[in-house]
Amino acid sequence: MRIFPYALGAAALGFAAFWLLTRPAPSDPAVFAVLTGDVTAGEQVFYAGGCASCHAAPGAEGDAKLILAGGQAFATDFGTFYAPNISTNMDNGIGAWTVADLGRALKTGTSPDGRHYYPAFPYTSYARMTDQDVVDLYAYMTTLPADPTPSRAHEVGFPFNIRRGLGLWKLLYLNDDPVLTNADTPELERGRYLVEALGHCAECHTPRGALGGLDTAAWMTGAPTADGKGKVPAITPGALGWSAGDIAYYLETGFTPDFDSAGGHMADVVTNMANLPSEDRDAIAAYLLALE
């Protein structure tokens, strides 16, 4: 009987520790308040970040890709996630968000009401975004159309449906450390930013551990697709064997050096990358060739 109060105490302590450790990141409006957003620059961030690839309605093409109504399904080992509406609709989109809300979501994976987002939203990459890019992106996104489609709830079973647990996951996997540490030219630095932050290339091209965190030791060495039905190729220099020109041309046109053509999600990536200046595609190529 005597042990009982101790056990209870330990449990309470454990719970308190869990609660403390899994606290969502606070909002930080001051950081963004001093910056001014640029719509044109924000459009480039939007394409480099690939926002529409996931948040446009399923099957949307052309201008319809700018209606960020959500609804695409992402089947994973942890459940099926549905991309939410991030259009400017006030009730069902994110039209009511402040720039600080967007920054907190992108860089810490936390919603305006203080809940953890699932990492199907690649905030582990966006964590490396500059504050200026957040502000520019915000400026651009406010120019996009509103859509009233309500976001669909994710289909996630126990224990993954306890969002608070994601706080522990974030302690393990969420940081803004660069992976390529020796980016010693402006081009490599830009390439690193495009690949590791905005482009979130590693989210598909790098394998994940049992808990779903990226294995940075196996950076860009290829991985199973999220639904487990196929493989995402390795894009390290050794595996790919492409020149810088080949990589840049692929990102612009979708054509591999042997003139196969990109499919699946990568076709969306190519559409986005084709909207960037050619220097950006060259920078991505330089980065990929600097790996290993």
Place this chain on the structure above:
Amino acid sequence: MGLKTWIACAALGATVVTGAGVAVAQDGKAAENAVKVRKAQMQIYAYNLGVLGAMAKGQLPYDAETATNAANSLAAASGMRIPGAWLPGTDSESFEGSRALPAIWENGDDVRAKAVALWEASTDLSDAAGMGLDEMKAAFGPVGGACGACHKAYRAPAN
């Protein structure tokens, strides 16, 4: 819709998706052949795109006759009517080695439209290929777009 497009629609429509009008027994051999011939057709695309692409990338000097020949081959291949090539039961879920998603057989109209889009873009490329490097490059882009549009929706990732 012009007459040219209409004919292409009719021709492609008959083979793409349904594989109908062909008395190919749906046994293992027919399925194997269907996947083989589809891949062969894609190889013909890739080969000719490679010639034009090498010129576009500056790896091969532009030559009007070579470019025109490659573009004509591409246009011919993309308008080709191959009986039984899209045999039902040869999708990526049913047939080992196939990367053709089952959705192809569910979205006939869309697949047909995408096939016609490729044929139209490659016909335009045929017209432009001999007119100069810049003209050829300008017409090359939409062909890539047509390839990507179909692969995005209907090709499974490699295994």
